[in-house]
Each structure stands twice: as C-alpha cells, then as structure tokens.
Amino acid sequence: MEGTVERDPRYGGVAMALHWLTAAAILLMLASGIAMTRMEPGMTAFNLYQWHKALGITVLALTLIRILWRFTHRPPALPAAMPHWEKTGARLAHLGFYLLLLGLPLSGWLLVSVSPLNLPTSWFGLFLIPHLPAPAEMATRQMLNDWTEQAHVLAGWTLLALLVLHVGAALRHSLILRDHVVRSMLPRWIAAKAKD
Numbered sequence: 001m002e003g004t005v006e007r008d009p010r011y012g013g014v015a016m017a018l019h020w021l022t023a024a025a026i027l028l029m030l031a032s033g034i035a036m037t038r039m040e041p042g043m044t045a046f047n048l049y050q051w052h053k054a055l056g057i058t059v060l061a062l063t064l065i066r067i068l069w070r071f072t073h074r075p076p077a078l079p080a081a082m083p084h085w086e087k088t089g090a091r092l093a094h095l096g097f098y099l100l101l102l103g104l105p106l107s108g109w110l111l112v113s114v115s116p117l118n119l120p121t122s123w124f125g126l127f128l129i130p131h132l133p134a135p136a137e138m139a140t141r142q143m144l145n146d147w148t149e150q151a152h153v154l155a156g157w158t159l160l161a162l163l164v165l166h167v168g169a170a171l172r173h174s175l176i177l178r179d180h181v182v183r184s185m186l187p188r189w190i191a192a193k194a195k196d
C-alpha cells in the first residue's frame, strides 16, 4: 500500500545532503579521473590532477562524516513487500559503496604519496595535504605506486559499475514498482512533485 508523501519513511536532511553532495562529487571524480589520464601532458592535465586530488580528499572527509552519521541514525525501512534477497542485495550494494568511498580516496592518496615523482597535493590552493608515510627507497616506491595505481583504477571502474546498478535500481523503484524508496532520498518538495 502506498503511503502519502507526508508519511513516507525518509532519510533525514543531513543524510540526504551528504548523499547528493557525494553523488555530484563522484560524477566529477570519475569524469576528471578518466579525462586527466587520457589527455596530453601539460598545464591543463596538471591542474586537473590537482583538482581531482583535492576533491577526492574532500570525498574522504565527507564519507567519514557520513559513516559516523549512518551509525547514529537509522535509515528508513525498505518496503515490506520487498523480497528478502532484494533487501540483502540493496544493503550489500550500499556497503560496497561505503567501502569504495573509503578505498578510492585512500588508494589515490597512497599512490601519490609513494609516487617517485613526489608531487605535492594542495587543497584547492588553500593548504598542502601531507603525504602518507612512505618508504624512501625508489624501487620500493615504484612497486607500491604500480600496485596502488592498479587498485585505484580497478576500484574506480567497480564504483562506476555499482553506480549503474544503483541508478537502475532507483529507476525500477520509481517507474515500475512505484514505491517510496526513491522519494525517501528526495526532499519533501521534490518528492511531492515526483508523486504527481
């Protein structure tokens, strides 16, 4: 049975803000990551790398806050009619997102910290982000750089695949099942319009 928009179970304002800010940042991170690694080296590429690193560290900070918030605030209940395996699938996908939202920035931070190039990372020109502790020996740095780079690239593509699945599930909930799941992540005024 469908509830009214007023009574629909929903995420709180902070959870929604963190979700949509992260979603926008992730789209920019995937686009900048793919673009910067495929363009001619030069100032534009260098600036895009700096921007990618700064926004990536911001995603890490937002994710740490979001995980703390998630542990202290219960998410809205999924529809009672949803089969058990689907609920488990949704929870696993969300857990996967949280792991990737931590793993991606951490692997990125690690890969620039061990890079033999030793380039500094600035947070949008405001302050320097220190490198994570790294061995001094060049051969070890190069080896760790290769590993962390591979992990970062693999995690990036895995996140993109999970995002396609997530958006597909959202479309199914709003267009086919027509339940409250998508509205639960939308502010009331947009949810009310979406219901019309």
Ligand code: HEM
Pocket (backbone or CB within 6 Å): 026, 029, 030, 032, 033, 034, 037, 052, 053, 054, 055, 056, 057, 059, 101, 104, 105, 106, 107, 108, 109, 111, 112, 121, 149, 152, 153, 156, 157, 159
């Ligand atoms: C949520 C955060 C992040 C996402 C979604 C992300 C995504 C990506 C993607 C999609 C690529 C291109 C992969 C490819 O070559 O196909 C990439 C490359 C790269 N990222 Fe990130 N990234 C994130 C955070 C970071 C952070 C925090 C740093 C550093 C502080 C960083 C540094 C790099 C570097 C240096 C490369 C180039 C690696 C190479 O040469 O192949 N990333 N990232």
Ligand code: HEM
Pocket (backbone or CB within 6 Å): 019, 022, 023, 024, 026, 027, 070, 075, 076, 078, 090, 094, 095, 097, 098, 163, 166, 167, 170, 171, 181, 182, 183, 184, 185
């Ligand atoms: C890269 C971008 C995105 C990431 C990382 C992401 C991540 C997440 C995570 C982790 C949750 C679970 C929240 C919880 O802990 O309960 C969630 C829920 C949700 N997301 Fe996203 N999301 C992204 C983009 C989107 C987009 C583009 C849409 C809409 C088309 C969307 C719609 C939803 C909805 C409706 C929920 C609530 C689902 C439920 O209650 O089970 N998300 N998202």
